[in-house]
Amino acid sequence: MSTIILKRTYISVLCFFSLFFNTQAQKHQERFETIDILNYKFDIQLSDTNNQIEGTAEIKIRFKKAVTTFVLDFVKKKSNGKGMSVYTVSENKNNITSYTHDNNQLIFNIDATKQDEIRIYTIQYKGIPEDGLIISKNKYNERTFFGDNWPDRSKNWLPVVDHPSDKATVEWVITAPSHYQTIGNGMMVEKTNISDNKIITRWRMVNPIPTKVMVIGAARFAVEEQGEIYGIPVSSWVYPQDREKGFSDYTLATPIIDYMINHIGPFPFKKLANVQSKTRFGGMENAGNIFYAERSVTGTGSNEALIAHEVAHQWFGNSASELNWHHIWLSEGFATYFTNLYFENKYGRDQFVDRIKAERLTIIDYTKKNPAPIVNPNIEDYMQLLNPYSYQKGGWILHMLRRELGDQLFWKSIRTYYETYKYSNALSEDLQRIMEHISGKDLSLFFKQWLYQIGHPKLEATWDYKNELLQVEIHQNQKSSIYNFPLDIKITYKDGTMAIETVMISEKIQISKIVSKKQVTSIELDPNTWLLFELISLNKK
Structure with a gap:
């Protein structure tokens, strides 16, 4: 196993570099070689007065080599009034002014770093998010706030490396009007009423995750604790008006989690919350708190496949x-x-x-x-x-x-x-x-x-049975290159019995001969549905 892991690092890095072809990717490659975000701490203040948020981001960075500049993704305030304005930046608690904010980037000019040196940058900012944090009204005309970052929209409201290759732990400190409940990645570590009309909630994620699934939500919720599965608490967060329907629908998650744990491995995070939300997608697999489109709650249990898809993402997409x-x-x-x-x-x-x-x-x-x-x-x-x-x-x-x-x-x-x-x-x-x-x-x-090849096999097949010999001729008619694949052929005989023979296809035109003393009445290609192909025709000569 240790050999695999060591080899993994070497191959992954080389392949990563070799696959950066477009300009956007090449720029990220330079950053990938320079910095590694270890932890984000976002202090976000939400208000009902307007759509402006106030934020403080504390970002812990490991520098992979000596540099005098680095870049974070962050959308600047635009002429339409949306975007973020930075008003203070500090490095290791010392204010700095050597930064520029333009073209959706926050560029830092700093004293030279050492390899593997760790520094902490604090950025204070405010603005109206153009995207990423969706501030709107739900289907019941109630105000809500939902992070919706996929794929690289978190930069609209958070200063980040907005790419899945740079994963980090995260802590959320959310200040909101007290009639809201808030949800975030990880486990709740604090909930404090700081005044009659304001509440602070802190959530902490101790496992590294990509920014695409690093989110918060704030709304009026009905919350049900479904219980634990293998020590993982599972909960449902739905609009109060959909309480019964949502609680019923989201119970489907528990057996799905059980299946995934037993077939893949332990659940990657400390909790799973299933959340009714304003995501633009049918479901968004945010790490440890899945956001589902608000109209997916029906009370009929009809979205089992959607829930299964988003739960599977906790392992594949969020963790790996x-x-x-x-x-x-x-x-x-x-x-x-x-x-x-x-x-x-x-x-x-x-x-x-x-x-x-x-x-x-x-x-x-x-x-x-x-x-x-x-x-x-x-x-x-x-x-x-x-x-x-x-x-x-x-x-x-x-x-x-x-x-x-x-x-x-x-x-x-x-x-x-x-x-x-x-x-x-x-x-x-x-x-x-x-x-x-x-x-x-x-x-x-x-x-x-x-x-890496375009298309799939497109097959024309003909067959004939003579003199105790079944002859099957396969033509690959796709415009792309020829495919190599095993093809199962189901043979039905005159006496009603059946058999499956497998032939390897590797040529544009290939003839396979199968000896059979029993008379063949029909054949079927891929009877057990194992091959991605398009059947153009199947005829007896």
Whole structure:
């Protein structure tokens, strides 16, 4: 195991550097080589008078090398009045003036650092968030505040390194009107009424997380403690008007957590709160407190898949995070497939197959209009990564790996991958290496063709049975490169019996011959739904 971890660091860093192609990514590479945020402490004051927040950020930074400048992401106040204004900055409690705030960046010019030196910077600021912290009214016309940072929108209200590669612990100190309850990452460590109309709440997250899932929420809530599972407290936070419906819906989370713990590993954080919110997404997997769209609360239990997806993210995306945005399938593909795995465990194979067949059709339809690989470094608007390649196709990659390795080795690989990269970051190459190490197989071609190649196999098949010989001819008709894959063929005989034969496909046109003394009446490709492909035609000659 120690060999794997040492090798992991070396490979991850090299791959990280090699995958920075666009200008935006190259700038982040320079920062990645320079600083490491260890801890954020955000003191945020919320008000009902207006939408302005006042903030104090205390940021603990380790410098990886000697530098005289570094950069944080932070949106400056704009002509529309939205954005943040910085009014004091200090280094190790000494005020400094050698900084500039422009182009959504806070640039510090400092005395030269030493390698591994740690300094603490305190930034006081105020402003109206243009994004990131959503200040609005909920469906009941009540004022609410909800962090909604994904992918890199936290810089609209927090001075941060807004990239998943730089994970840190965080503490929230939230001052709000006393009629609000607040939720934040980690465990509540203080709740104090400082006056008749103001309350301070502190939340502390002791595990490093990326800023994309580093949030708070403030609203009128009804809160139910569901109890503990393996020592992890689980709670529901819903609008008081939706109390009964929300408490009922969110009970679905507990058996899902149980499944994930028993199949992946211990829950990564100290608590899980399921929160009704104003997120722009159907659900947002914020670490230790998932924010769900307010209208997802129905009282019918109809959003089990949504809850399963966001719970799975606590392991994949929040704890084991992608090192580079373009490997987001390591978050979204995992959450998609683990939702399916949970459904398979609870409802059986048939419902599982129905789900992955539907996802395969989604991939096929999307590819026709938007041909691209899963790992696509040309994307600079990270919202564009929320597509069927990251979700459904990413999930299908795991499904085909499960077939390639078999259930036992697949699960061992998943648990080893998570254990190796929990509270850290990984690339696709790291997953490949873990799976190769566990299985003893060379998976380089598999990862190359399915992650970095555009499209999927498009098959035309013909067959004939003569003289006790079944002949199956497969044509790969996709415009992209030829794929190599195992193809299961279900053979139905005249006497009503059936058999499955597996052939390896590696050519554009490939003929497979199968000896059979029993007369063949029909064949079916991929009867057990293990292959991501598009069937153009299947005909008897």
